[in-house]
Amino acid sequence: MEYILEMEQITKEFPGVKALDQVSFKVKKGEIHALCGENGAGKSTLMKVLSGLYPVGSYTGNIVVDGKRAEFRKIRDAENAGITIIHQELALVKDMTVGENIFLGREPKKWGTIQWDSLYFEAAKWLKMVGLNMKPDTITGSLGIGQQQLVEIAKALSKNTKILILDEPTAALTESEVEILMGILNELRSNGVSCIYISHKMPEVFRLADQITILRDGQTIKTVNKHEVVEDDVIALMVGRELTERYPRVAHDPKEVVLEVNNYSVWKEDNPQQKVIDNVNFTLRRGEILGIAGLMGAGRSELVMSIFGAYEGRWEGTVKIEGKTVQLKSIKHAIKEGLALVTEDRKRLGLVLDMDVKKNTTLPNLNKVSRFGTINENEEIKASDKFVKELRTKTASLETTVGTLSGGNQQKVVLAKWLMSNPKVLILDEPTRGIDVGAKYEIYNLMNQLVENGVAIIMISSELPEVLGMSDRILVMHEGSFARELRYEEATQENIMLAATGGK
Ligand SMILES: Nc1ncnc2c1ncn2[C@@H]1O[C@H](COP(=O)(O)OP(=O)(O)OP(=O)(O)O)[C@@H](O)[C@H]1O
Ligand SMILES: [Mg+2]
Structure with a gap:
């Protein structure tokens, strides 16, 4: 046979x-x-x-x-x-x-x-x-x-x-x-x-x-x-066409510090005795892409989730946005202060699967599509349609239930929703996981465009070529601390992996 x-x-x-x-x-x-x-x-x-x-x-x-x-x-x-x-x-x-x-x-x-x-x-x-x-x-x-x-x-x-x-x-x-x-x-x-x-x-x-x-x-x-x-x-x-280049790198020109995180520690949700993040410090500038590399379990997601107010575990440290100390107590609060987070687990924090594409896109952005408390449906359609086009999301219509989209297209809706919130700091946790090569390229272009418009981006990614291809600066995390900082010119797969695995 x-x-x-x-x-x-x-x-x-x-x-x-x-x-x-x-x-x-x-x-x-x-x-x-x-x-x-x-x-x-x-x-x-x-x-x-x-x-x-x-x-x-x-x-x-x-x-x-x-x-x-x-x-x-x-x-x-x-x-x-x-x-x-x-x-x-x-x-x-x-x-x-x-x-x-x-x-x-x-x-x-x-x-x-x-x-x-x-x-x-x-x-x-x-x-x-x-x-x-x-x-x-x-x-x-x-x-x-x-x-x-x-x-x-x-x-x-x-x-x-x-x-x-x-x-x-x-x-x-x-x-x-x-x-x-x-x-x-x-x-x-x-x-x-x-x-x-x-x-x-x-x-x-x-x-x-x-x-x-x-x-x-x-x-x-x-x-x-x-x-x-x-x-x-x-x-x-x-x-169905040639794709000559995978990473559209453009030279960015980082401006003033927009996010500053100091003496920041995070304890595990399920084990309050154990630290997942141990006293880290970092800054992020307007108009830069900061890559965070590291092995799974190094604490990268816990760090950004906790800054975003989406982590249950205890944390300690200071977070400054545009020089002002903030105490971010909830996701809502974080959004208001100009943060946005695209999570790696789209089911948990990303999407409402039985709502349509349009609603999912505009959900955290209702203030942008409503006036005096009423939602303007035309605005809602216009705004979500723009992102469907830009990201080439494959969906029958804006009224299609998100749960029926293919995996990669669901991810695009998650992205659209946070892009629309027009944040100062956009945190992307594994943004292109499950996304095809063509669409990845479009997401990278969009990232560059945002950065040009003054957004600061933190990108967590386990795909080293992506970190290398897109970041201006790379922080390598190892067991809850930053083991190394690399400018993109000096970063290689080898020195990132070495630092990520605790090598010197
Ligand atoms: N239950 C469903 N109801 C309606 N449309 C659906 C359903 N499941 C899939 N589709 C549509 O069928 C098409 C193929 O989807 P499918 O999930 O097979 O894609 P895929 O190749 O697995 O993509 P991905 O790489 O994003 O996972 C898409 O247009 C999708 O929106
Ligand atoms: Mg699929």
Whole structure:
């Protein structure tokens, strides 16, 4: 049997959107097959069709798994056929233990009672497989996004999976977690498991994949062998045009200090004895992009969340905005003082998923679109439409529910909402996570434009090329302190990594 999976002429429509248009997609046994395409190209939708989330009858076309016609009515049917999907947005239950999550709905039972000892014993085994040495009774919500992702993979492995689908699995992983994952996938491949890998990170795709299929606007553009193409070929197939430059660096001319943070410490939300940020000092100037690099868990997000008034844990220190000491007690207060924060976790602080694009964009900006307390709908439309155009957000209309947008397009709405608040200081925490290469470029251009207009930007990013490509100055965080400050001229991947890992 050459192909373990054949999807033929798959068409899937939503009201007003043809998400998939006669898509063909074939995967061989024991290969890693990357699925690439811009935000909204249809990658996740195709995988939802395959994994039974969209049941037979809700799309047209054929699916053949291992030579047999597959008609999945529910997710469980697909799982029984050996297909497991790990979704783009994490789906673990936060207040359950890691072990409970791994065996959710499949708990080992005897006489109808759950066998907790054996559940946790088995769970520990799978956790080890993905390099997690935590206790299986750890509460899932206390883990970082990266670790939760690895738990999802452990869960997938614990099912007898023949085709493993990973929808942007490394978006939130640290370098070492990515290494672990790559190792696991290579091992699965040699055991004959097929893997469908969705990622916007070209280096990863090229490192891992055997075959690459490119989707654009809901259609299959081409399937290519990794060895027969280079990154730029794939990007050109994705965006339908040449993209010569990845980072639009322009020389900025930083002005006066707008944000000054002194003797700043932050304690953990869930462990008030432990510091996550230990007495840091930094300044930010109008018209500059300050990059903050560091490994996941170094405290970067806690630092900016706490400055923004969005962190529950205790903090201490002084924050000055334009020379004036402020005591930011809440998000609302921070916005009023001219701060804006685009968070890494869009579900938690970013979006109201069941509201439309327009409302999500204007939500923190109601004063800008209302007069005497009433919302001017025309203003609201005009303002949100501007950003949909500038960021090329793929949405059927401004009234489309945000939850139905593709992952990358949701991220664009988060950005739009904060860009609109016209802040003095814009803090971006992993701003381009899950965003395709073309749209990244547009976001970088927009950042430059804002900086030119006098905004100061702090950008936290785990993608070193992005930090190097866009920052005027880089602070490298290591275990809650700034280990090093680098001007962009002197910064390299090597000296950033060295400082981030505690090297001298
Ligand atoms: N439940 C839904 N209701 C309406 N439209 C939807 C729904 N799910 C997806 N779409 C639309 O279908 C198109 C394809 O979306 P999909 O999520 O498959 O894109 P994607 O390739 O995974 O993009 P990304 O890289 O941003 O994750 C988009 O235009 C999206 O808005
Ligand atoms: Mg997607």
